[in-house]
Amino acid sequence: MTVYLDLLLIDNFCADAALLYCAVKTVRGAARPARIALAALLGAVLGTGYAVLGLHVALPRALDLPLRWGVAALLPLAAARFKSARSYALCSLAFAGYMAAFAGVLTALFPASPAAGGYALQALPSGVLAGASVLFAALAARGMRALAARRRQAAYTCGCALTHGGHTVRLRAFVDTGNRLTDGRGRGVAVAERAAVLALLADGLFTGRTPCEKIAVQTVNGRSQLTAFRAEKLEIYWGGKVNIVEDVTVAISPRPLAGEYALILPPSFTEEDKLQGVGR
Numbered sequence: 001m002t003v004y005l006d007l008l009l010i011d012n013f014c015a016d017a018a019l020l021y022c023a024v025k026t027v028r029g030a031a032r033p034a035r036i037a038l039a040a041l042l043g044a045v046l047g048t049g050y051a052v053l054g055l056h057v058a059l060p061r062a063l064d065l066p067l068r069w070g071v072a073a074l075l076p077l078a079a080a081r082f083k084s085a086r087s088y089a090l091c092s093l094a095f096a097g098y099m100a101a102f103a104g105v106l107t108a109l110f111p112a113s114p115a116a117g118g119y120a121l122q123a124l125p126s127g128v129l130a131g132a133s134v135l136f137a138a139l140a141a142r143g144m145r146a147l148a149a150r151r152r153q154a155a156y157t158c159g160c161a162l163t164h165g166g167h168t169v170r171l172r173a174f175v176d177t178g179n180r181l182t183d184g185r186g187r188g189v190a191v192a193e194r195a196a197v198l199a200l201l202a203d204g205l206f207t208g209r210t211p212c213e214k215i216a217v218q219t220v221n222g223r224s225q226l227t228a229f230r231a232e233k234l235e236i237y238w239g240g241k242v243n244i245v246e247d248v249t250v251a252i253s254p255r256p257l258a259g260e261y262a263l264i265l266p267p268s269f270t271e272e273d274k275l276q277g278v279g280r
Contacts, residue, residue, distance in 0.1 A: 009044050009045070009048050010044075012043060012044035012047040012048055013040050013041060013043075013044035014040075014133040014134065015102065015133045016039070016040035016043035016044055016047070016075065017036055017037060017040035017133070017137075018102075018133040018134060018136055018137035019095055019098040019099055019102060019133075019136075019137070020036050020039055020040055020043075020075060020076060020079045020095060021036055021137055021141075022094070022095075022098050022136075022137055022140040022141065023076055023079075023091050023092075023094040023095035023098055024036065024076070024079055024080045024091060025140075025141060026090075026091070026094040027082075027087050027090045027091045027094060029080040029081075029082065029087065029091060030080060030081065031080065032080065035078065035079055035080060036079045036080070038078065039075050039076070039078040039079035040075075040079075042075065042078060043071065043075045046071055047071075069096065072092070072095055072096050072099060073092045073095075073096070075095065076088065076091040076092050076095050077092075079091075098136075098140065102132075102133075102136055105132075105136070106132065156174055156175045156176075157172055157173065157174050157175070157260070157261055158172075158173055158175065158236060158237055158238045158270070159171075159172060159173070159236075159237040160172070160173040160234060160235060160236050160237065160263055160265075161234070161235040161237075162192070162196070162200060162231055162233075162234050162235075162250070162263070163231065163232050163233040163234075163235075164200055164201065164229075164231040164232045164233075165200075165201070165232070167200055167201075168200075169196055169199050169200045171192070171196055171261070171262045171263045172260060172261040172262060172263070173190075173236065173261055173262070173263035173264070173265050174257075174261040174263070174264050174265065175238075175265045175266075175267055175269070175270050176264050176265065176266070176267075177267050179191065179264055179265065179266040179267070180266070181215055181217065181251060181266065183213065183215065183228065183249040184213060185249075187248075187249060188249075188265075188266035188268045188269060189215055189228060189249045189250070189251050189266065190234065190248060190249070190250050190251070190263055190264065190265050190266070190269070191226070191250070191251045191252075191253050191257070191263070191264040192250050192251070192252060192253065192262060192263050192264075193253055193256055193257050193262040193263070194252055194253060194254060194255075194256075195256075195262070196262045196263065197229075197250065197252050200231070201229075210229050211229065211230070212227050212228060212229050213227075213228050213229075213249075214226070214227065214228070215227075215228045215249075215251045217251075226251040226252060226253065226254075227251070227252050228249050228250060228251040228252065229249070229250060229252075230247055230248065230249055230250070231247075231248050231249075231250050232246065232247065233245070233246050233247075233248070234246075234248045234250075234269075236265065236269055236270060238270045243269060243270060245269055
């Protein structure tokens with residue numbers, strides 16, 4: 001069996017650099033390219049040396065696994081600075097997880113080759129593994145950004161109960177700092193999905209029994225108007241407390257709202273000085 005050390009080093013370096021980058025970003029660490037490159041180079045040298053050693057010496061499995069995973073645990077320590085031991089431990093776990101995921105993806109794409117007595121992956125051109133490492137890191141980074149955006153959105157969502165005419169609907173709401181709508185009284189306006197309003201008012205909205213007004217809205221498509229009505233009460237459950245807004249103006253969105261919520265609140269509805277310590 002012929003082993004090209006330069007290609008083996010490049011493959012190991014690319015894979016380690018990509019996975020270390022993903023691990024550091026996962027724990028929100030400062031991904032310094034120089035440190036990650038040095039850690040990846042260290043991992044490539046150790047990995048290549050270990051592979052060459054394995055060609056001449058058969059290490060017992062009881063020693064093989066601790067050596068492999070011991071190196072995997074130590075590399076993140078050289079790749080970034082950590083504020084606490086917990087952050088380092090989480091980064092090491094993330095690195096090990098990405099290693100397993102990356103290996104699993106490659107094994108699935110290039111399954112075992114019985115004729116070769118091993119994996120077809122062994123016969124891959126060097127550039128394939130290097131390119132796969134870059135692609136894996138890019139996809140992982142994109143996934144992490146999506147998860148971070150979801151966490152940020154979740155941090156600004158809360159439960160609500162909208163009451164009018166003896167009926168109450170419970171909704172998930174999103175506190176939007178960009179919601180600057182005001183009614184004729186100069187008070188903030190909540191924006192609700194049409195389906196949520198219909199569940200609350202039934203057919204009363206369109207029979208004239210519920211007074212309505214128009215709220216001007218500026219969008220990227222120009223200026224438009226939303227139909228709005230005044231609900232008797234809105235209870236907002238925020239941070240273990242509740243804020244009760246009475247006689248609240250609710251504008252009706254003609255289209256479903258994006259995200260996992262049916263109501264958009266102005267930030268003034270959740271100001272700390274207005275929240276009451278009521279367990280809900």
